[in-house]
């Protein structure tokens with residue numbers, strides 16, 4: 001692996017510090033001496049070994065040569081870290097080349113020597129986590145600053161800053177390493193809470209999860225089958241109405257990006273998810289091949305904004321693909337998540353997945369997509385995949401019509417029937433078979449004995 005990305009929940013961080021070693025210690029030495037769980041090379045330095053751009057460690061200002069009024073990360077503790085131009089707002093401050101602020105791309109300030117395709121290191125904030133990024137110099141994952149910025153935007157990072165790169169890029173993320181021989185000036189070090197970390201995660205799992213569902217398009221949209229019989233926006237709304245109760249039955253809070261008659265823009269849809277603090281965003285669509293006529297491509301496909309395959313969004317996509325396939329749904333192409341920088345995927349802070357449930361330009365798929373029982377299968381598969389990815393063990397729901405209590409209007413009669421031994425008192429709303437009806441009539445004395453001669 002020539003690239004590593006770590007997302008560390010801010011709540012699980014015990015200490016977040018800049019460790020200065022003045023170019024005298026290797027990554028292995030820093031690991032051995034500090035025992036930090038996550039280590040990443042930090043800021044830049046001058047040929048004489050003095051640090052440059054902005055650097056303050058535990059209240060001591062070591063360098064203050066920022067690129068002008070551009071932000072760096074400031075913090076006292078892990079709970080208050082922020083990308084800010086106010087370098088005195090915390091005891092620690094590091095400024096190199098900021099790339100993303102409030103989820104938006106910045107003009108990246110960097111010197112010529114930092115440009116080109118090189119190993120890259122970055123830190124950032126994403127969805128309540130500290131993000132650490134490292135790619136190896138000279139590897140396939142080396143990239144230009146602008147490409148790194150695009151990648152981190154695609155991963156939904158709220159803010160990000162490129163650190164020193166090239167031959168300096170190296171890390172140890174909880175044992176997963178990218179190694180280099182260079183002894184750098186300073187290191188970003190993170191110690192997690194260990195045992196208490198697991199307790200926190202357990203507690204979190206009992207809290208209600210929020211899923212934002214996005215029924216694609218809306219009234220007036222022309223996407224549909226070539227013969228005009230099937231409309232994508234009608235399908236996506238109907239699928240949403242089937243999916244929502246399946247999630248709510250399992251204690252999931254469902255937020256929707258629109259009402260049935262609304263057609264919000266793509267960024268507005270992402271904002272609904274972001275404001276709700278959703279744990280997962282799922283956009284519902286059906287697919288089309290170009291050309292306007294019928295075509296042979298068919299099957300279910302899931303999109304996310306980018307790799308790596310270990311990213312939460314890609315794991316969510318795989319969980320959903322596995323679960324819909326288990327319902328007998330045919331998958332398109334490789335059956336693995338595909339990557340596209342769709343706005344609803346890149347503008348959402350939650351892990352985001354866009355599902356194309358079949359091709360409305362394929363006659364076989366349209367027949368399925370138009371079928372109520374098939375829509376139920378899709379809803380069941382997608383719901384199961386979402387529950388798996390959220391770590392929720394689905395609780396079996398009682399079959400509708402089989403509650404333990406009779407309806408209020410039937411209580412009196414039910415009591416009498418049980419007292420007379422016509423029913424045994426269970427399953428008051430169960431269906432009655434013809435043989436059961438015969439036994440009831442017999443017990444009521446309505447069936448005369450057959451004459452036997």
Ligand SMILES: [Zn+2]
Nearest residue numbers: 216232285286
């Ligand atoms: Zn669509």
